[in-house]
Amino acid sequence: MGLIRERIAIDLGTAYSIVAHEKSKNFWRVPSSIAFHALTRLPVAYGEAAKEMAGKGSEKINVVRPLRDGVICDFEAAGQYLTYLVNQARRNPLALQVSVLVCVPWGATPVETKSYKDRIENMRTHVRLIREPFAAALGCDLDVFSPEGCTVVDIGGGTVEISTIAYGHMIHCSSLRQAGNAMDQLIADRMLRTRQFEIGLTTAEEVKMARGSVASDPNIMEEAFEIFGLDRRSGFPRRTTITSEDIRGFLEPITQTIENKLIEHINVLPPEFRSQVESKGIYMVGGGALLRGWKIRLERDFGIKVNIPEDPQLAVIRGMQKVLKHRSRYKSLVKISESEMTN
Ligand code: ADP
Numbered sequence: 001m002g003l004i005r006e007r008i009a010i011d012l013g014t015a016y017s018i019v020a021h022e023k024s025k026n027f028w029r030v031p032s033s034i035a036f037h038a039l040t041r042l043p044v045a046y047g048e049a050a051k052e053m054a055g056k057g058s059e060k061i062n063v064v065r066p067l068r069d070g071v072i073c074d075f076e077a078a079g080q081y082l083t084y085l086v087n088q089a090r091r092n093p094l095a096l097q098v099s100v101l102v103c104v105p106w107g108a109t110p111v112e113t114k115s116y117k118d119r120i121e122n123m124r125t126h127v128r129l130i131r132e133p134f135a136a137a138l139g140c141d142l143d144v145f146s147p148e149g150c151t152v153v154d155i156g157g158g159t160v161e162i163s164t165i166a167y168g169h170m171i172h173c174s175s176l177r178q179a180g181n182a183m184d185q186l187i188a189d190r191m192l193r194t195r196q197f198e199i200g201l202t203t204a205e206e207v208k209m210a211r212g213s214v215a216s217d218p219n220i221m222e223e224a225f226e227i228f229g230l231d232r233r234s235g236f237p238r239r240t241t242i243t244s245e246d247i248r249g250f251l252e253p254i255t256q257t258i259e260n261k262l263i264e265h266i267n268v269l270p271p272e273f274r275s276q277v278e279s280k281g282i283y284m285v286g287g288g289a290l291l292r293g294w295k296i297r298l299e300r301d302f303g304i305k306v307n308i309p310e311d312p313q314l315a316v317i318r319g320m321q322k323v324l325k326h327r328s329r330y331k332s333l334v335k336i337s338e339s340e341m342t343n
């Protein structure tokens with residue numbers, strides 16, 4: 001009898017991670033946080049419980065997020081967090097080993113990539129890697145082995161990765177270290193600079209998610225709304241009124257940066273892939289795809305058709321789930337992902 005092995009996929013994210021089990025269709029979303037006791041340095045809480053401790057300001061507890069800008073910055077914490085996720089996700093008590101598929105951004109350096117395997121693997125957890133753009137494309141139901149190619153834009157918290165994949169290989173990948181978090185920062189900065197009105201990053205993110213857009217939609221009535229913050233002039237907390245157009249204006253520098261990067265990406269593609277973009281359009285995934293107006297804007301200004309799958313934030317984990325299910329079909333993608341090449 002061979003070794004009984006259980007397989008799990010984890011989309012390690014900066015703010016949240018998403019876990020999938022080969023035997024389940026459901027996903028499980030957990031804050032990427034781990035709380036350590038300050039003196040013993042032993043973990044005391046993980047996930048939601050750890051995230052809640054972060055705001056409490058206790059001197060005895062340090063809350064750590066193992067990832068920054070989409071890549072692991074604290075391998076010790078990442079290893080412990082991964083072990084926690086694996087233990088929670090396990091279903092088969094007879095399995096002697098767990099094989100964990102972990103995603104890595106295309107833009108991770110060879111040293112970072114090697115560390116993923118070497119430093120978070122242990123006796124019972126065998127780590128396999130898949131590059132995020134491959135998983136994202138599979139999660140959009142695209143055929144990554146076709147000669148025509150497909151182009152996917154992933155707008156996450158810390159990075160935007162734009163990739164064109166064909167023949168099971170990366171044709172070209174462009175990345176930006178400015179994404180969702182930078183948008184929140186921009187909203188907070190602009191509120192302060194233009195109105196002397198102070199809001200926290202959490203409020204800025206809420207405003208972005210509820211009202212943010214990159215183009216106005218003639219089918220949506222935009223109403224002014226109120227936000228709560230601190231009036232720097234009087235020093236008192238109060239409400240202020242703001243419009244969706246204001247937010248769009250605040251976000252414009254980042255929207256344009258992303259748009260320029262996309263156009264630059266398309267322009268350097270070999271002609272056959274450029275014409276594929278012209279005929280089929282691009283696919284947009286990640287939380288940032290949920291900003292309203294991408295389809296309108298890119299179609300209007302550049303004639304680019306934008307496809308956004310349902311639940312774009314789950315595209316990567318859906319793709320990883322496919323890799324778990326059809327291991328031999330996607331073996332080459334894992335092999336390429338683990339070789340240290342990037343471009
Ligand atoms: P990552 O893969 O980097 O962990 P995600 O793909 O989960 O990131 O995306 C997280 C980002 O998406 C955050 O910056 C979050 O604020 C943003 N986001 C989530 N929902 C929305 C929304 N409805 N509108 C705009 N941005 C959103």
Ligand code: MG
Nearest residue numbers: 013156286316
């Ligand atoms: Mg992501």
